[in-house]
Amino acid sequence: MNSIRKISPREAMGALFCLLALAFPFVWFVTDGSVKTINQALLLLFLVFFFERQEIRKNSLVVFCLAFSLLLYLEYLWQYVTVPDHLFGGRPPSNYAYFFSFFLVLSYGTIVWKRIDPFYLLAGAFLGLVFFLVLHDPEKHWLIYLSGERVNFGFRNDQHAGIFFGTAFLCILFFGFRVGRLRSSPLRLMALGGIVSCAALMLFGVVATQTRAVWLGLLGALLTAAVLALMMGGLKPVWIWVRRPIHAIPLLLAAVIAAVLFAALDVPKRVTARLAQEEIGVETIREAARFDERAQLSSSGARIALWRAAPDWIAERPVFGWGVFSAKKLIAADERFTPEFKAQFGHLHNSYIEALVAVGIVGFAGMLAIVGSIGRSVYVAWQEGAMPRDVFLFSWAFLVFWGVVNSFESYINYKTGFYLNSVIFGFIYAFYLQRPAASPRKEAEQATRADKVEAQ
Known part of the structure; x- marks a missing residue:
């Protein structure tokens, strides 16, 4: 026993x-x-x-x-x-x-x-975010958005909500491709649909909070990642993953649906209006720097x-x-x-x-x-x-x-x-x-040095 x-x-x-x-x-x-x-x-x-x-x-x-x-x-x-x-x-x-x-x-x-696996930390955070959004009257926030106002989704304010949506969108964008590792094709398709839906929801949150700093931060983040990816050998792995029909067709369909929904929700118009809401010029900066009451x-x-x-x-x-x-x-x-x-x-x-x-x-x-x-x-x-x-x-x-x-x-x-x-x-x-105590790269270098010493 x-x-x-x-x-x-x-x-x-x-x-x-x-x-x-x-x-x-x-x-x-x-x-x-x-x-x-x-x-x-x-x-x-x-x-x-x-x-x-x-x-x-x-x-x-x-x-x-x-x-x-x-x-x-x-x-x-x-x-x-x-x-x-x-x-x-x-x-x-x-x-x-x-x-x-x-x-x-x-x-x-x-x-x-x-x-x-460190990804369990992100999984807990994502589940928590979804729970939080469901808990804080999602219907009310939809109505606020449709009325043309900024939405805080239950956070302290819209700016604090924006950083969560922006971070979640980055996580999905970078790690969503991991669903391609699922062996079962039906499960992979379901997971892919879920990932695309979540990405669209997070992107909607980024727009609805109307936080320009988050938009600027995401732009800088994506440009940085693109430059690094090109320096590391290009975007070939992503392209290989995307061009497979089992991935490309659902992605294309999801992109079309997302584009229709974003158009129906006036997303381009709201983004443009928010960007043009405050004109920051030389005179505006001078007035604010002089502590002018108007600015x-x-x-x-x-x-x-x-x-x-x-x-x-x-x-x-x-x-x-x-x-x-x-x-x-x-x-x-x-x-x-x-x-x-x-x-x-x-x-x-x-x-x-x-x-x-x-x-x-x-x-x-x-x-x-x-x-x-x-x-x-x-x-x-x-x-x-x-x-x-x-x-x-x-x-x-x-x-x-x-x-x-x-x-x-x-x-x-x-x-x-x-x-x-x-x-x-x-x-x-x-x-x-x-990380391992000794990486394969380090072990190879040490082996090369040992061979040189023996040869001498």
């Missing part, structure tokens, strides 16, 4: 860590972002394995992120002592610490117990005015900044802004400027170092054969998309920005963590 193997406490903790990490993307949507308990549990489990496993402690990015978090809190203590009370935000920098390090927790959740309350004028004022605040405290969420009090205390402006705007609509004001050059440099390290990990994972081509292209496309949209909104301060940053970068970095 076979005896049932007992699970050790260590294995149980590893299984729990993995389960919570994979559940996080879905649970976040179910709870509308109220995931404080699961966040704390994940962090506690991560710290347990950090002290237990040497390979985690030796990870330079993990060590740097811990040091960066400590730096933020040391800055907070300095700001608490030196920033005047009426200008100090009074909030600890936990949102920045989470934003720039929690992706590591999700990444390690895919390897601490067993090697779990301040427009979308572009408000951003220009805020970005013009921010360098003055940064120059006063360039090294360690004013503190997290101090921007609102700085705006309120600045006499160049009207009372109406102060009542309407409380942040800088740019994550990079917001970070410079909040944590200064030192903290901002740490943020750039973390992003640069993620970019390096993408390259290393690709070079060592641990990251598929589509994930490699998606990684750089998302970096560009995320970089663009954060130039026009302070997503760094909100739970929506934290979620996307954690899940997508957690997905990307998991491939780096799961």
Whole structure:
């Protein structure tokens, strides 16, 4: 009789860590972002394995992120002592610490117990997004769209909704071709139809939210991916996949149906109207930069005015900044802004400027170092054969998309920005963590060197 193997406490903790990490993307949507308990549990489990496993402690990015978090809190203590009370935000920098390090927790959740396919993180996120959209009165949002207004789909606002639709559209665009690997032709056709329908829905969401920064970010992301694909040998694999009749016919049919629906919904007209809604010219920029009351309350004028004022605040405290969420009090205390402006705007609509004001050059440099390290990990994972081509292209496309949209909104301060940053970068970095100790390419190079040594 076979005896049932007992699970050790260590294995149980590893299984729990993995389960919570994979559940996080879905649970976040179910709870509308109220995931404080699961966040704390994940962090506690991560710290347990950090002290237990040497390979985690030796990870330079993990060590740097811990040091960066400590730096933020040391800055907070300095700001608490030196920033005047009426200008100090009074909030600890936990949102920045989470934003720039929690992706590591999700990444390690895919390897601490067993090697779990990182795509499960994206699958949970997509199911959560669909659940969220169904939960928040989809009929109402359709009616709002048909009335010609911008739609937020239950998110904080249309801009925050737009980044989710844009990210989901990129995921489907880059990874939808994987359905071609299904062996059963009927299943493959059904999956292909589902993928095309989901892509059309996400694209509709991108249009309905009418967020121009998302449109610009997607354009930059797709151009970046196209250039990289050409540098890596062209788009031949995609063309081979598409030209097969079993793929081409459903795709063509879906494209025709989507075009008819988009025309019926006046999508081209709405996009054109949104792009022409605000004319940004030299005179508009000058008026906003001079804090002219007429230009301040427009979308572009408000951003220009805020970005013009921010360098003055940064120059006063360039090294360690004013503190997290101090921007609102700085705006309120600045006499160049009207009372109406102060009542309407409380942040800088740019994550990079917001970070410079909040944590200064030192903290901002740490943020750039973390992003640069993620970019390096993408390259290393690709070079060592641990990251598929589509994930490699998606990684750089998302970096560009995320970089663009954060130039026009302070997503760094909100739970929506934290979620996307954690899940997508957690997905990307998991491939780096799961790479083999020695890649075939490295093994071949080492074998060549050994042969040369023997020959000598």
